[in-house]
Amino acid sequence: MAEKTLKERIIDTALRLFEQYGYHGVTVDRIVTESNASKGGFYHNFKSKDELLYHIHDVFITYVLNKAQEAYKNYHKPTERLCAIVQSFVKVFHLYKPHITVFYQESTYLRPEYSQKINEKRDEFKQVIFQVIREGIEAGEFRPELSVEITGMSIIGMVNWTYKWYKPNGPMTIEQIAIHFIDFILHSVLTEEAKKKMENSAFFLAHKQMI
Amino acid sequence: MAEKTLKERIIDTALRLFEQYGYHGVTVDRIVTESNASKGGFYHNFKSKDELLYHIHDVFITYVLNKAQEAYKNYHKPTERLCAIVQSFVKVFHLYKPHITVFYQESTYLRPEYSQKINEKRDEFKQVIFQVIREGIEAGEFRPELSVEITGMSIIGMVNWTYKWYKPNGPMTIEQIAIHFIDFILHSVLTEEAKKKMENSAFFLAHKQMI
DNA sequence: GCAAACAAACCAACTAGTCGGTCTTTGCAT
DNA sequence: ATGCAAAGACCGACTAGTTGGTTTGTTTGC
Numbered sequence: 001m002a003e004k005t006l007k008e009r010i011i012d013t014a015l016r017l018f019e020q021y022g023y024h025g026v027t028v029d030r031i032v033t034e035s036n037a038s039k040g041g042f043y044h045n046f047k048s049k050d051e052l053l054y055h056i057h058d059v060f061i062t063y064v065l066n067k068a069q070e071a072y073k074n075y076h077k078p079t080e081r082l083c084a085i086v087q088s089f090v091k092v093f094h095l096y097k098p099h100i101t102v103f104y105q106e107s108t109y110l111r112p113e114y115s116q117k118i119n120e121k122r123d124e125f126k127q128v129i130f131q132v133i134r135e136g137i138e139a140g141e142f143r144p145e146l147s148v149e150i151t152g153m154s155i156i157g158m159v160n161w162t163y164k165w166y167k168p169n170g171p172m173t174i175e176q177i178a179i180h181f182i183d184f185i186l187h188s189v190l191t192e193e194a195k196k197k198m199e200n201s202a203f204f205l206a207h208k209q210m211i
Numbered sequence: 212m213a214e215k216t217l218k219e220r221i222i223d224t225a226l227r228l229f230e231q232y233g234y235h236g237v238t239v240d241r242i243v244t245e246s247n248a249s250k251g252g253f254y255h256n257f258k259s260k261d262e263l264l265y266h267i268h269d270v271f272i273t274y275v276l277n278k279a280q281e282a283y284k285n286y287h288k289p290t291e292r293l294c295a296i297v298q299s300f301v302k303v304f305h306l307y308k309p310h311i312t313v314f315y316q317e318s319t320y321l322r323p324e325y326s327q328k329i330n331e332k333r334d335e336f337k338q339v340i341f342q343v344i345r346e347g348i349e350a351g352e353f354r355p356e357l358s359v360e361i362t363g364m365s366i367i368g369m370v371n372w373t374y375k376w377y378k379p380n381g382p383m384t385i386e387q388i389a390i391h392f393i394d395f396i397l398h399s400v401l402t403e404e405a406k407k408k409m410e411n412s413a414f415f416l417a418h419k420q421m422i
Numbered sequence: 423g424c425a426a427a428c429a430a431a432c433c434a435a436c437t438a439g440t441c442g443g444t445c446t447t448t449g450c451a452t
Numbered sequence: 453a454t455g456c457a458a459a460g461a462c463c464g465a466c467t468a469g470t471t472g473g474t475t476t477g478t479t480t481g482c
Contacts, residue, residue, distance in 0.1 A: 022319035024235035108233040157372020
C-alpha cells in the first residue's frame, strides 16, 4: 500500500484538529507538529492557512454536489429523486463528518475569493433540491400548497443538523438515520394519492422493510 | 426613553460584529471603537472577551428554554404543545438572529467552564422536545414507529437551520415560516386518526386559515 | 466623594508566514 | 550504466505584526 503523502497527512491532522478546536483554535505550528511535518513542508503544499481551509471546504461541497447531480440523473420520478438525493446526502455524514463540521462552523473565516467559489457550488446544490420539489409539485406527487423554498430549506436543515449529533459509532447506523429522514420527509411532502400509490411500488417496499 | 448603558452598547456592537466577522474576526479594540467605548470601560464591564461571548450565549439559550417550558405549561395535549413550542422557537429567530448566529458558529470557542453551563440548558431544551414527542406517541396522537431522538433532532435541525437563510426583511414573515414548519411537522408525526380529528378542531382551523 | 467611564501607553504571548539551507529524486548527456 | 546538475520536497530558526489584557492616571456625574 502506498504511503500517505505529506499533504494528505497535513490535511488529515488539520481536519481532526479543526473539528475539535475550530480553525482559530489551532495554530499552523500545531498542525505541523501533530502531522510530523515542518513549517516549510506546510507552506510548500499550501499557500496559506486560508488555502488549507478552502481546500477542506471544496472537497466536501464538490462531493455532495456531484452525488446530488448523480442521483438526479439516475432517477426520473420526483419522489425517487428526492429519496435518492437525501439518502446520498445523509450518507456523506458518515465519511465526511469532520469536513462538514469545519464547513459549517468555519465558513465565516473563508476569505472572499474562496468563499465565493464555495457559495456557487452550495447554491447549485440547493437548486437541485428546489428543482426536484418543483417538479414533484408539478407532477402531482407532492402537495401543491408546499413552498418550494421553505420545504427545501427544511430538508436541508434537517439533514445538515445531523453533523451536530451524529456519532459514527453510535447506536444508529447512518442508513437507519437516512430511512427515518426519508420517512419523515415523504409523510410531509407527498399527496394522499401519491402515498397510496407508493404503498404498492417496489421502490417504497424496499425501503419500508428496512426500518 | 432610557439611554442605553455602556454595557448594552458594547453587547449590541459585539453582536453585530461577531455575527458578520466571527468571534476571532473581531478584536476587542474594534468593539471598543465602534461602540464608542474605551478599553477601560470594556474591562470594567466584562472580565474578558470570553465572558462577553458567554453572555451572548446565555441570553439566547435562557430565553429559548424559558419559552419552551412556558409553552409546555400553557398547553396540555402533545400536538398543541409541539405546535406552541415550535412556533415560539421559530419566532425567536426574528429578534435574536445575531445571538443565534453567534451561538451556533462560535460555541466551539467557549471556554470549558462556560460551555458546560450553556450545554446544560441546551440539553434541557432538547429534553422538553423529546418529552413532548414521547407523550404524543403514548397518547396515540403521533405515529408509534417514530424514533423520539431522530424526530426530535429533525425538528430542531429544521428550525435551527433557519438562521442560515432567514432575512428579517425578506419576502416571508417569521410567522409564515413558522406555519410552514408546523404544517411540515404535523404531516410527519401525526397518525391518520389524529389528522382527521385535527381537521375539526378549533386549534387547527385557526392555523390553517393563516396559510 | 465615589463609582463608572475614559485615554493611552505598555506588555507579554502568540502566530502566520519567510527564508536560507539540506536532502532526495529526476532527467539527461556521456 | 554513470555522473551530475537542476528541480522539487522538506526543514526549522527567525521575524514582524497582532491581540487580549494591564496599568496608571484623569474626568465625569450622581
